[in-house]
Amino acid sequence: MVHRPRLTRARLLAGLIAAGSFVVASGASAQSDEEGFPIDHETIRARCAACHLPDSEGRMSRISFERKTPEGWQGSLQRMISLNGVTLAPEEAREIVKYLSDQQGLAPEELRPGLFEVEKRMIDHRYLADTDVEFTCIQCHSMGRVITQRRTREEWELLMSTHRGYYPLADFQAFLRMGPTPDQPGPDGEPPDTRQPMERAVDHLSEVFPLHTPEWAAWSATMRPPRLEGTWVMSGHWPGRGALYGTVTMGGGGEQDAFVTRASYTFPGTGETVTRRGRGLVYTGYQWRGRSFESDEADGAMREVMLVERGMNEISGRWFRGDYDEIGMDVRLTRLAGSPVVAGVHPRALQLGGGEREVRIFGAGFADGVGPGDVDLGPGLTVNRVVSASSEEIALNVTLAPDAVPGGRDVFVGGATLAQAVVVHDGVDRIQVLPRTGMARVGGIVFPKGYQQFEAVAFDDGPDGRPSSDDDLELGPVEVDWSLEEYAATFDDNDIEFVGSIDQTGLFVPAADGPNPDRDRNRNNVGDVWVVATLVQDDNGDRPLRARAHLVVTVPLYLLFDAGANVSTGASPDPAASPNGRGSRTPGPNPGMGGSPK
Amino acid sequence: MALKPINRKADRMVTYLANQGDVPEAEQMAGPVGPAAGAVEGGADENAEDVVALGGRLPEVPEIPHIPLGCSLVFAPGWEVDEAGGTAGLCQPVERDLFDCHLACFWPAHVPDQLNHSPDWTGKCAAAQNDWRKLEMIFP
Structure with missing residues (x-):
């Protein structure tokens, strides 16, 4: 990455004054010779053509030369409504987003690297294809926004112009070089790159993310309305609550690509069972956007973002809620089509030693009258008897041989199999806190709290006895004692006294927003702390195992470009509900487009 | 009552002053020698934690500053985190x-x-x- 000087606002203002009417050409604006997509949608032509003039081929300026996710198109419409005076009825907006997402969307292969963006995962993303371009873009937003779009070169140039027009300081924050033009060859001996950062970004993005790609050509040729009706076996993981297993039943939603759902799942670790009803709409033939509600109450509302795999037998993604979309679970659905499906085993980790134990297998389609001979848990594991059995759960009495070889076991049940469903180990050797770095936001008075859930995962060091080597066995989440420790970044800041607290499920709850009069210089309740997990093993007298993660407790966001929060999922089961837990907080100038309040 | 040096560097300074500058400069840089060595030998363990944040190797420290999703890291300060990946450099109160x-x-x-x-x-x-x-x- 090119080193750039630190930019403070004071320096920035000085730069503005000195720069005066500093103008840099925004690059060639040659007419694109690529063909855009004709718009064959009456509402778009009626409501958008005043500005986006159609040509003789039915192509409309700008619109025809981009491809995006539903969230991307929704964001464009929101901007048109907010800043350009467009008025659209909610149903018109839904029509437009659906049409454009289907006709000018992304192929599954194109979306996959940017899934974290639409699934709202807080990850440490690295864009390695061009770190300078990454540097330019992530000054203000995630790189996920960029890599989930496709445009002609002219459109990428216009995107830059839009940024510069709406946010003039972007020139000095990211788009223009702060410093002299390089005039010396680089380390590789090549001539210096004298392009401005935004010119380099246009060059790169128009090459890597063009409008037309083989992936889109192939997908758009085979894309069709998905056939998802039926029963799906559900497995998932909710950090802090553990694994979950159940089923999802999907039925037609009354219009093309729309479905109604009923999900029922159990957390084996706690025994808690949850039932949800919801709706979903599939964009571009594979992008599931849904909302579901727990027991018809809005409080349990979750958004569902999933990807339907080719073949339509697997669906995976994330269900989430929270003001910052920070609470949720990973979900995988497998179609139940005649033969049984194994979703998982609880407990998954079986420690050597001890006598008989109970193991439960979760899934669906298990045959009546299953016997011990129908289940194979692998070498060293003997099924003594079936304790209870239903079509979705089999409880077994199992003996683990003292000399069983530690390692993962595939499980077979009546013709169904699940790889690495059980792991045999000889004790926990270390634990790790996930995520290794987390972020929470102060809130609760005016702005919402941003929570951070942590989880402790146990490991067996494996046959070589060395930690963090390739043969380590992951044993899954374990219950630990949670605590906070000071992160010694600044002398005597006592962050730990102000930032908030962590409960014994690993959920960090940040302190209140606003200046804190009890703190030096009225500082907010922000700070850096260690989140420490301690596992006391009482069976061998070993000293407790400890692990920790870095937690940043920081300031709120004061606006959310969260277009995804409102992407239509068909008719809401409860129009008065607050589907994402944002309560009745006043939206900005955007009239709700999704038919349900934020 | 004499003040106790809070860490090794302070201990070296106390020892240096006590010896009125007898310790050669090169040895000061390398660490305590002669009488100072004994003093630090005895106090090393009890003082070791004083300097752990400066020179100690902390386990499980992320190799690189974390860049949370949607966060910008490079301004001074950034929005969510400062250049060091923490909050000390943020404008406060926000x-x-x-x-x-x-x-x-x-x-x-x-x-x-x-x-x-x-x-x-x-x-x-x-x-x-x-x-x-x-x-x-x-x-x-």
Whole structure:
């Protein structure tokens, strides 16, 4: 990455004054010779053509030369409504987003690297294809926004112009070089790159993310309305609550690509069972956007973002809620089509030693009258008897041989199999806190709290006895004692006294927003702390195992470009509900487009 | 009662002063020698934790500063984190800085911008440090 000087606002203002009417050409604006997509949608032509003039081929300026996710198109419409005076009825907006997402969307292969963006995962993303371009873009937003779009070169140039027009300081924050033009060859001996950062970004993005790609050509040729009706076996993981297993039943939603759902799942670790009803709409033939509600109450509302795999037998993604979309679970659905499906085993980790134990297998389609001979848990594991059995759960009495070889076991049940469903180990050797770095936001008075859930995962060091080597066995989440420790970044800041607290499920709850009069210089309740997990093993007298993660407790966001929060999922089961837990907080100038309040 | 050196460096300084500069400069740089060595030998363990944050190897420290999703790291300070990946360099309290951010569109993805989306965001709020409860979250 090119080193750039630190930019403070004071320096920035000085730069503005000195720069005066500093103008840099925004690059060639040659007419694109690529063909855009004709718009064959009456509402778009009626409501958008005043500005986006159609040509003789039915192509409309700008619109025809981009491809995006539903969230991307929704964001464009929101901007048109907010800043350009467009008025659209909610149903018109839904029509437009659906049409454009289907006709000018992304192929599954194109979306996959940017899934974290639409699934709202807080990850440490690295864009390695061009770190300078990454540097330019992530000054203000995630790189996920960029890599989930496709445009002609002219459109990428216009995107830059839009940024510069709406946010003039972007020139000095990211788009223009702060410093002299390089005039010396680089380390590789090549001539210096004298392009401005935004010119380099246009060059790169128009090459890597063009409008037309083989992936889109192939997908758009085979894309069709998905056939998802039926029963799906559900497995998932909710950090802090553990694994979950159940089923999802999907039925037609009354219009093309729309479905109604009923999900029922159990957390084996706690025994808690949850039932949800919801709706979903599939964009571009594979992008599931849904909302579901727990027991018809809005409080349990979750958004569902999933990807339907080719073949339509697997669906995976994330269900989430929270003001910052920070609470949720990973979900995988497998179609139940005649033969049984194994979703998982609880407990998954079986420690050597001890006598008989109970193991439960979760899934669906298990045959009546299953016997011990129908289940194979692998070498060293003997099924003594079936304790209870239903079509979705089999409880077994199992003996683990003292000399069983530690390692993962595939499980077979009546013709169904699940790889690495059980792991045999000889004790926990270390634990790790996930995520290794987390972020929470102060809130609760005016702005919402941003929570951070942590989880402790146990490991067996494996046959070589060395930690963090390739043969380590992951044993899954374990219950630990949670605590906070000071992160010694600044002398005597006592962050730990102000930032908030962590409960014994690993959920960090940040302190209140606003200046804190009890703190030096009225500082907010922000700070850096260690989140420490301690596992006391009482069976061998070993000293407790400890692990920790870095937690940043920081300031709120004061606006959310969260277009995804409102992407239509068909008719809401409860129009008065607050589907994402944002309560009745006043939206900005955007009239709700999704038919349900934020 | 003599003050106890709080760490090895302080101990070396005390020893140096006690010896009135007899310790050669090169040896000062290398570490305690002669009488000072004994003093630090005895005190090394009890003082070791004093300098752990400076020279000790902390386990499980992330190799690189964390860049949370949607966060920018490079400004001084950044929005969520400063250049070091922490919060020490943030403008504090943040309310003191909000109006500047609003007027200058300095953090267009974090603070409502006065130029386009939210010209009246601060209309009910004369001084953010006092009236910050009158601000609203904006969904542009």
